[in-house]
Every structure is written in structure tokens, then in C-alpha cells.
Amino acid sequence: MSGHSKWATIKRKKGKLDAERGKIFTRHIKEITIAAREGGGDPEGNPRLRTAIAAAKGSNMPADNIKRAIMKGTGELPGVTYESINYEGYGPGGVAIFMEALTDNKNRCVGEVRHALSKYGGNLGASGCVSWMFEKQGVIVIDADASDEDTVMEVAMDAGAEDIKTESGTFEVVTQPADIDTVRSAIEEKGIPMVSAEVTMTPKDFVKLTTEKQAASMLKLYEMLEDLDDVQKIYSNFDIPEDILEKLAE
Numbered sequence: 001m002s003g004h005s006k007w008a009t010i011k012r013k014k015g016k017l018d019a020e021r022g023k024i025f026t027r028h029i030k031e032i033t034i035a036a037r038e039g040g041g042d043p044e045g046n047p048r049l050r051t052a053i054a055a056a057k058g059s060n061m062p063a064d065n066i067k068r069a070i071m072k073g074t075g076e077l078p079g080v081t082y083e084s085i086n087y088e089g090y091g092p093g094g095v096a097i098f099m100e101a102l103t104d105n106k107n108r109c110v111g112e113v114r115h116a117l118s119k120y121g122g123n124l125g126a127s128g129c130v131s132w133m134f135e136k137q138g139v140i141v142i143d144a145d146a147s148d149e150d151t152v153m154e155v156a157m158d159a160g161a162e163d164i165k166t167e168s169g170t171f172e173v174v175t176q177p178a179d180i181d182t183v184r185s186a187i188e189e190k191g192i193p194m195v196s197a198e199v200t201m202t203p204k205d206f207v208k209l210t211t212e213k214q215a216a217s218m219l220k221l222y223e224m225l226e227d228l229d230d231v232q233k234i235y236s237n238f239d240i241p242e243d244i245l246e247k248l249a250e
Contacts, residue, residue, distance in 0.1 A: 180198075
């Protein structure tokens with residue numbers, strides 16, 4: 001498993017399981033709330049809120065839930081005040097891990113993150129220790145059955161996309177972070193449904209985990225971090241060879 005595309009496929013499968021447990025809705029609510037709080041409740045003038053709403057709709061989140069999350073962010077409804085915070089650290093084999101969290105209790109959040117890392121052979125690092133290993137990009141994922149590659153490429157590139165990748169039955173449109181909303185809107189206007197559209201952190205290089213023990217520990221750590229209520233997104237640069245993945249799946 002290497003590269004953004006293959007890992008994105010794994011995350012999408014995990015996202016479907018999260019949706020069944022309702023966890024993904026909680027994450028969308030937090031993101032919409034803080035986006036509305038920081039940039040206002042009008043998505044037309046708030047790119048972060050537009051992206052958050054699009055992601056929530058992509059997960060089939062009810063419109064009423066989205067509306068309430070916006071109103072909590074703008075103060076029209078009472079709600080919890082979330083604070084945005086990033087954590088950086090290392091996992092098994094020295095892989096880099098970058099986490100984005102939204103929490104109403106920083107002490108609880110950092111304690112839970114530190115515990116998860118230490119349990120599986122990792123450690124929490126200082127701010128900036130691994131962020132330089134990632135590149136911030138906009139990534140729009142489209143199911144290959146939803147449109148043909150030529151159409152997606154024409155629409156996306158004309159709107160300012162940097163690249164189009166085909167992987168595992170999907171098209172991945174790569175943009176600069178500032179351009180994702182423009183490209184997303186162009187694709188939307190063309191009537192092409194999207195699986196997801198988000199600003200993400202793509203690893204510049206990957207660290208290969210060459211033993212089953214390291215690979216198993218990293219996957220368990222990732223799972224534990226994703227299950228933390230305050231952790232919104234996790235990025236890592238680990239690469240697990242196919243033969244080890246197959247052994248772990250047995």
C-alpha cells in the first residue's frame with residue numbers, strides 16, 4: 001500500500017464503517033460548527049464552510065443537522081465551543097503522523113493522543129516536527145462510473161486543477177488548497193457527483209514498514225487514533241508492502 005490514492009481508498013472504506021456507527025456525522029458537525037464560528041454562517045462567503053457542507057452532504061448527513069451545526073457555530077443556538085488544535089508525532093518504524101483535532105477539552109485530548117501513541121510504540125512530538133514531510137493539497141474524488149476520464153479532466157483542468165489520477169475505480173482531482181472550491185463548483189455544475197472533496201496533507205515521501213509486527217502495530221494505532229472522538233483527521237506516511245498486508249489479512 002503506497003501513495004495517496006491507495007491509502008485514500010482504505011480511508012473511504014473505513015469512512016463507510018464510521019458512518020454506520022454515526023461517528024462521521026459527529027466529525028462533520030464539529031467541522032461545520034467551527035467553520036461557521038470562524039468565518040460566518042454564509043457558505044457563499046466562507047470557503048471552509050462550503051467545503052465542510054459538501055463533505056457532510058457526501059456522507060448523506062441530513063440537511064437539518066447541517067443547519068443546526070451552522071447555527072451553533074454562529075451562536076444562534078447554544079452549543080459546545082470547540083478549539084482547533086494539531087498534534088504531530090511518530091509511530092512504529094519512525095513513520096510520521098499528523099493529526100487535526102477539534103476539542104472542548106485540550107487536556108483530555110492530548111492525554112488520549114499520547115496514550116494511543118505510546119501504546120503502539122510511538123511518541124508525541126513538538127509542533128512542526130513532521131508537518132514539513134507533508135504537502136497540503138485539495139483532493140476531489142469521483143467514482144469512475146459517474147463520468148468518463150476525458151470529461152472529468154476537461155472540466156477540472158479548465159477550472160484550475162493541477163492533476164488527475166486514476167486509481168482503484170476512482171478519479172482523483174488534485175488542486176492547490178485555495179482552488180479546491182472553484183474546481184469543486186465546476187464539477188458540480190457539470191452534474192458530476194463527487195465521493196469527497198477536501199483539503200488534505202499528502203506525504204512527500206513514504207516510510208516502508210518491513211515487518212509484520214511494525215505493520216500490525218501501525219494499523220492498530222491508526223484505528224485507535226481514528227476512534228478518538230476529538231480527532232478529526234489523521235495523515236501518515238507509512239507504506240505497507242502488499243505481501244505483508246496479505247499476511248495480516250489472513
